[in-house]
Amino acid sequence: MSAVKHTHVQIPQKPCKGCTCSIGLLSRQQRNKTLFRQLSSQNRKSFIFTGDNSDQYSVSTTFLQCDTNKFVNTSRRLKELRKEMYKAEKTLVCYVVPSEDEHFNEYTSFRDQRRSFISGFDGSAGVAVITNNLSNLNIESHPEGKAILSTDGRYFLQASQQLDFNWKLNKHRVDTLTWQQFCINECLENFKVFNLTKKEEEFVKMKIGIDPKLISYKAYLDLVNLIQRQGHSDKIEILAIDDNLIDAIWPLFEEMPSRALNPVFYLSEEYTGKSYSEKRTQILSALGEEQSKKMIVTKLDEICWLLNLRGSDIEYNPVFFSYLIIDDDETILFTNNTIDDKTMSILIENKVQVQRYQRVWLHLQKMGASITTSKINVTEEASWAIIKHLNNGVNAEGESIIRVMQSPIAYHKSIKNRAEIANAKIAQNQDAFALIQYFAWLENELVKKERLVDEIKGSQELEKIRGTLPNYKGPSFESISATGASGSVIHYAPSKESCKMIDPNKSYLLDAGAQFLEGTTDITRTIVLKNDIENITELKKNYTLVLKGNLALERMVFPKNTVTGHRLDIIARQHLWSNGLDYNHGTGHGIGAYLNVHEGPIGIGAVPTNDIKLAEGMLISNEPGYYKDGEYGIRIENDVLIVQHPEFKNSLTFENITSVPYCRNLIDKSILTNIEIEQINSYHQKCWDNISSKTNPLSITYKWLKRETSLL
Incomplete structure (x- = not known):
């Protein structure tokens, strides 16, 4: 994907004390003099740069790569946004800025990262709410208000580091106040002030x-129902603002990125396993015989899966910007x-018409105006x-013309066919080969050659x-890629300004995924490069507790067509819980077939999100973890396939299709059961069988793999 340079500016901070790249710490650790000379020979100059017309600046160091926090000073951006809010509607109290684009992608193009622009927080999930204080007499020139950022547990630490003094972090499912209730409360407060001198009818x-x-x-x-249930429909209204207010102010600070529109290509049935016509028949059948065959598809990965097309408009996701409408026998892209x-x-x-993107509206x-008695199938992910x-979902008589439903495409896409399963295993072995080479290289560079990485x-x-x-x-x-304390940030993303040297005396967490034509991978391993580091006893215990949960979930046997994913979550947490530990993220997510x-x-x-039952052919991650803030993070992630149990015909279980060994230096055999030891040894034998033939017996990769897969 073409890189778009952001000029978000940063406030300079002093280098941290005692970080892994600190001269003082390296000296105290009595590191080898060769390593010290390498570090000392680096360019020690720091430079200050001005990037946009904001009133702050950023500092970047090429010598001390410290864990400084970069963030945007949002004062002027919020001021300009509040001015636009007042222009758009004089009683606009709250403006909501979601993370998503109009297709509700988790990852968005730079053009659609409005929440990141206004808040400085660049995590993939969260909602920003900006308020305008209507009692302010200088609202047109000097508006004032509040700003909150609501996000989930994966991003609490990151958001607290990136948000500036203008923002308050709202912790989803921790704080009792939701962003929706925050909006209602702010509207009620402003309602009292604004209508103080008015009569009720005014x-x-x-x-x-x-x-x-x-x-x-x-x-x-x-949100409408929440307002109604609280009896505030006479005081609060949700206003559709078609001209996005963030877009209105963005050019004042930097050039707005444009959406990528890269070529679309066809993915052959060698990889997809089914033709478009087969999939279309399957989806229309899932709508029900009595239902209308009109359907609107807005999710990009669903469109790609259905049409066997792929693109590259959004980084990491092989999708392209599009809408799809199935209108009886007519299909329009x-x-x-x-x-x-x-x-x-x-x-x-295949009788698929292609029209310009904007013509969908x-x-x-036309569809809304022409419908009389039949229904249009609309998925829950469709936008307002x-x-x-x-026609607001109703006909001329005020009767509903829409049927809001869970997407049948999403469900059928999640069940991989034989070709997709076979290809997924090829992709897993390919990526495992790469990861094993990488870990062998990293150990050789840091421990044997004592180089800086x-x-x-x-x-x-x-x-x-x-x-x-x-x-x-691509990824x-x-x-x-997180060394030591970086690993405690669940979705840590190193940057040139803040990344650390990987310290061989600390744990290292790598969560990495790949896109192959054959499939998509997502694998996490936590390793140590030495077995004599300072906190090895604590690391080994907690790593093994995480591993025990991972192994227990993999062994799980459960009945067909009855179990939703949230019912299995406790299986992965049980050993951590028994030691007073836990992790603040989900245990598994679905994985696409060269898709998201x-x-x-x-x-x-x-927490249950829907009533979808786990089914044979679904590919899902298994990734329990543990994170000690400011010290280290542990996560072990495999990609597992739901398969028919070999003995019980009405039961399912998991098949681990990942082939990357666990870290032997972190396994505490004394707290493992015989079943767990046998499970690990069997898995390591599979890793050896799948990967060893690809490696040169004289290579560091071969030696690393042989050591890591040896019997416990």
């Missing part, structure tokens, strides 16, 4: 504004992307804007190795 409603393309219809209705002649001929053969208006263009250089080396493999298309997400690395609708987590 009362003016307070507004909660949002771009209708960026909130699902379901989420919109949930709306996209501005280039489609080659071969792919176009396949679409024409006109087509929706979709429904608004469908920072977190970014480490992930870059992994990419070089992967680049030599056939059908490799499936930004690699989490986080694929709905299935998952394993503490």
Whole structure:
């Protein structure tokens, strides 16, 4: 994906004390003099740079790569946004800025990262809410208000580091106040002030504004219902703001990125296992015989899966910007992307029309106006804007013309067919080969050669190795390459300004995924490069507790068609819980077939998200962990396939298709059961069988693999 330079500025901070790259610490650790000379020979100059017309600046060091926190001073951005809020609607109290784009992608293009722009927080999940204080007499020139960022446990630490003094962090499922209730409370407070001198019949409603393309219809209705249940419908109104207010102010600070529109290509049945016509028949059948065959598809990975197409418009996700409408026998793909002649001929053969991306809104208006008695199937992920263009979902008589449903495409996509399963195993072995080469290289560089490797250089080396493999298309997400305390940030992302040197005297966590034509991978390993580091006893115990949970979930046997993912979550946490420990993220997520690395609708987590039952053929991650803030992080992630149990015909179990060994230096055999030891040894034998033949017996990779897969 083409790189778009962001000029978000940063406030300079002093280098941290005692970090792994500190001269003083290296001296205290009595590191080898060769290593000390390498560090001392680095360019020690720091430079200050001004990047945009904000009133702050950033500092970057090329010598001390310290764990400084970069963030945007958002004062001027919030001021300009509040001015736009007042222009758009004088009683607009709250403006909601979600993370998602109009297709509700987890990963978004730079053009769609509005929440990151306004808040400085660049995690993949969260909602920003900005308020305007209507009692302010200078609201037009000097507006004031509050700003909150609501996110989940994966990002609490990151958000607390990136948000500046203008923002308050709202911790999802920890704080009792939700962002929705925050909006209601702010509207009620402003309602009292604004209507203080008015009579009841003159009362003016307070507004909660949002771009209708960026909130699902379901989420919109949930907010409407919450306001109604609390009896505030006469005081609060949700306002659709079609012209996004972040877009209005963005050019004041930096050049707005543009959306990538890269060529679309056809993925052959060698990889997909089914033709478009087979999939279309399957999906229409899932709608039900009595239901209308009209359906609107907005999720990009669902469109790609259904049409057997792939793209590269969003980093890490092989998708392209599009909408799809199935209108009885007619299928229309709306996209501005280039489609080659071969792919176009396949679409024409399958009676798929191609129209410009923007024309979807006109087509929706025509559909909404023409429907009388039948229903249009709309998925829960459809935006409020979709429904608004469908005549607000009602016909001339006020009767509903929409049927909101869980996407049948999402469910069928999650069940991999034989070709997808066979290809997924090829992709897993390919990526395992790359990861094993990388770990062997890293140990050789840091321990034997005593060289310096920072977190970014480490992930870059992994990419070089992967680049030599056939059908490799890029990472499936930004690699989490984290040494020591960096690993305690669950979704840590090293940057040039803040990455650390990988310290062989600390644990190292690598969470990395790959995209191959054959499939998508997501693997995490936590390793130590020495067995005599300071906190090895504590690390071994907690690593083994995490591993025991991972192994227990993998062994799980459960009945067919009855178990949702959240019912299995406790299996992975049990050994941590028994020692007073836990982790603040889900245990598993669905994985696509050369598609999104986080694929709905299935998952394993503490909180139920839907009633989708786990089924044979689903590919899901198994990733318990433990994180000690400021010290280390542990996560062990395998990709597991749900398979028929070999003995019990009405039961399912998991098959671990990952082939990367666990870290022997971190396994405490004394707290393992005989069943667990046998399970680990069997898994390591599989790793050896799958990977050893690819390696040269004289190579460091071969020796590393042989050592790590030896019997416990």
